[in-house]
Amino acid sequence: MKMTHELGGIEWRDVSKRYGQHTVIPNFNLSIAAGEFIALLGPSGCGKSTLLRMLAGLEPVSSGRISIGGRDVTELAPGQRGIAMVFQQYALYPHMTVRDNMAFGLRNIRMAEAEIERRVAAAAQMLELQALLERKPMQLSGGQRQRVAIGRAVVKEPLAFLFDEPLSNLDAALRTRTRLELARLHKRLGATMLFVTHDQVEAMTLANRIAVMNQGRIEQFAAPMELYTRPATRFVAGFVGSPSMNFLPVQRAADEDGYCAVTLSNGATVRTAVPSFAADGAMELGLRPDAITPSADGQLQGVVEVIERLGDRTLLHVLLADGLLVVADAPPREAEPAIGATIRLRMELQRAHLFDAAGAAHHPA
Numbered sequence: 461m462k463m464t465h466e467l468g469g470i471e472w473r474d475v476s477k478r479y480g481q482h483t484v485i486p487n488f489n490l491s492i493a494a495g496e497f498i499a500l501l502g503p504s505g506c507g508k509s510t511l512l513r514m515l516a517g518l519e520p521v522s523s524g525r526i527s528i529g530g531r532d533v534t535e536l537a538p539g540q541r542g543i544a545m546v547f548q549q550y551a552l553y554p555h556m557t558v559r560d561n562m563a564f565g566l567r568n569i570r571m572a573e574a575e576i577e578r579r580v581a582a583a584a585q586m587l588e589l590q591a592l593l594e595r596k597p598m599q600l601s602g603g604q605r606q607r608v609a610i611g612r613a614v615v616k617e618p619l620a621f622l623f624d625e626p627l628s629n630l631d632a633a634l635r636t637r638t639r640l641e642l643a644r645l646h647k648r649l650g651a652t653m654l655f656v657t658h659d660q661v662e663a664m665t666l667a668n669r670i671a672v673m674n675q676g677r678i679e680q681f682a683a684p685m686e687l688y689t690r691p692a693t694r695f696v697a698g699f700v701g702s703p704s705m706n707f708l709p710v711q712r713a714a715d716e717d718g719y720c721a722v723t724l725s726n727g728a729t730v731r732t733a734v735p736s737f738a739a740d741g742a743m744e745l746g747l748r749p750d751a752i753t754p755s756a757d758g759q760l761q762g763v764v765e766v767i768e769r770l771g772d773r774t775l776l777h778v779l780l781a782d783g784l785l786v787v788a789d790a791p792p793r794e795a796e797p798a799i800g801a802t803i804r805l806r807m808e809l810q811r812a813h814l815f816d817a818a819g820a821a822h823h824p825a
């Protein structure tokens with residue numbers, strides 16, 4: 461039963477939010493097509509919940525307009541916006557059964573009982589809650605409670621679903637399972653979904669596009685792999701990917717054949733695959749851990765401080781002479797260096813990014 465949601469597009473136009481003198485969102489613009497699964501990803505305090513709450517009508521905007529399905533909803537009450545929100549705290553009514561929790565919002569707007577029954581039954585089937593309908597929240601696990609909270613949103617048959625960190629109270633295994641359920645739900649309903657999280661794995665696995673936010677601004681809005689392979693800024697490069705990208709301070713040297721060359725802090729000059737661009741002086745060379753591997757002919761040398769064995773990969777934390785700690789990815793089956801050993805590391809310069817003084821990224825061709 462795929463519903464059609466041509467009307468589920470969302471747009472923020474020049475939206476700002478101030479609390480007293482404190483500007484939380486300076487000027488926000490974002491447009492989401494109907495049916496998209498979008499993640500707002502960013503560190504704590506960057507304004508994700510504020511944006512969602514303004515969209516839901518729980519918080520007024522300071523300026524700007526918000527529209528849903530082409531209709532300006534900036535002044536509308538939450539119940540008139542055609543959206544449903546699921547929070548981190550699922551806030552079910554403890555004295556009501558699962559069935560009544562799901563039906564409550566619909567009874568409030570005086571929907572016919574037969575229609576309520578149909579919707580609750582459909583949502584219960586979709587979320588595999590049929591056997592739990594007569595239970596109270598106390599008699600459910602955390603994951604089941606979160607499914608009920610999602611069910612409460614589903615029965616509204618909204619144009620768009622808003623999720624504010626709905627998985628962060630669940631344990632790791634349950635989080636993964638519920639994440640898959642959300643992906644399936646999106647596929648089945650085809651509704652617009654907007655998902656707020658500071659967990660990049662959640663954002664990367666669920667969303668078809670991700671807005672990476674920093675201090676109330678969008679740093680980059682792109683598909684998951686685009687963010688990973690071509691991060692627009694130093695911030696995105698450091699935030700997306702785990703473990704984080706390594707950043708080595710370097711000085712721009714004379715170009716070689718139209719490509720940037722840089723001088724490392726150990727004095728060596730290396731050529732990158734980044735086409736020449738206008739900027740000189742201090743910059744940073746960015747390399748993912750799997751672009752740095754132990755090798756006798758490596759350009760870097762340092763002392764092994766920590767070894768993390770993850771099974772499919774082994775991470776070496778290596779302290780360079782200039783005090784910089786880099787994380788290198790070593791194939792797990794190779795003979796492991798000892799802690800305290802001095803080793804050489806090879807940088808795969810074909811995959812190195814450059815970040816100029818302004819934080820803008822320059823990628824290999």
Ligand SMILES: Nc1ncnc2c1ncn2[C@@H]1O[C@H](COP(=O)(O)OP(=O)(O)OP(=O)(O)O)[C@@H](O)[C@H]1O
Pocket residue numbers: 479482484502503504505506507508509510511658
């Ligand atoms: N009612 C309020 N009064 C003043 N400042 C507020 C208010 N609500 C939020 N803020 C501030 O606005 C900023 C953004 O808050 P918001 O809750 O949107 O962040 P968030 O990105 O959702 O963070 P988290 O990941 O921790 O949930 C924060 O600096 C916060 O302190």
Ligand SMILES: [Mg+2]
Pocket residue numbers: 508509510624
């Ligand atoms: Mg929040």
